[in-house]
Amino acid sequence: MITRIREVRRARNMTLDDVARACQPPTTPQTIGRLEMGTRTVSVGWLNRIAAALGVEAADLVDHPDRAELPVVAILGATGAVAPRRTAIVVPPKVAPGLIAITVSSSIGDYRAGDEIWCERLEPEQYGRALNRDLILPRPAGRFLFGRLIGRDDAKLHLLPPGAGGRQTVVSDPAWAAMAVKLVRAL
Numbered sequence: 001m002i003t004r005i006r007e008v009r010r011a012r013n014m015t016l017d018d019v020a021r022a023c024q025p026p027t028t029p030q031t032i033g034r035l036e037m038g039t040r041t042v043s044v045g046w047l048n049r050i051a052a053a054l055g056v057e058a059a060d061l062v063d064h065p066d067r068a069e070l071p072v073v074a075i076l077g078a079t080g081a082v083a084p085r086r087t088a089i090v091v092p093p094k095v096a097p098g099l100i101a102i103t104v105s106s107s108i109g110d111y112r113a114g115d116e117i118w119c120e121r122l123e124p125e126q127y128g129r130a131l132n133r134d135l136i137l138p139r140p141a142g143r144f145l146f147g148r149l150i151g152r153d154d155a156k157l158h159l160l161p162p163g164a165g166g167r168q169t170v171v172s173d174p175a176w177a178a179m180a181v182k183l184v185r186a187l
Contacts, residue, residue, distance in 0.1 A: 022053035109162025119178035
């Protein structure tokens with residue numbers, strides 16, 4: 001079986017060690033390397049473990065002749081656009097369980113009209129992960145609060161709304177929160 005583990009790992013900017021540690025249960029970087037190179041047989045179990053560690057579907061790790069791929073033709077950096085040193089692909093976004101979306105109707109702060117903000121729902125014990133990230137929280141009467149989490153004291157979250165001149169809002173014990181994890185913007 002020909003796998004695309006190396007391509008997907010590189011597209012995710014992960015090292016062999018990163019993938020090995022993210023596997024459940026963890027494994028060694030050497031094992032991941034052998035599976036990538038084909039010197040060790042890749043079972044369905046290994047595909048599932050590695051896919052979970054990379055945040056993709058197991059099907060993304062094997063070649064599909066009828067599947068469209070997005071090749072990387074250039075890398076944009078401070079010095080301009082340059083050709084990649086080796087063949088690379090972009091892994092299409094995966095809609096994971098628990099994701100919700102926000103659409104932007106008019107530009108505010110870093111967001112432009114037409115943007116989609118994909119958010120990962122968090123449990124209260126995970127709110128600390130969202131420090132200095134944008135969050136959406138439910139408010140009474142079907143309203144929401146969106147802003148940057150700038151502080152957390154016990155069950156209180158301190159949010160700063162996007163855009164200039166906004167005032168900090170403190171919310172106690174929100175029913176749930178979701179952290180912005182992906183911005184989808186049409187050009």
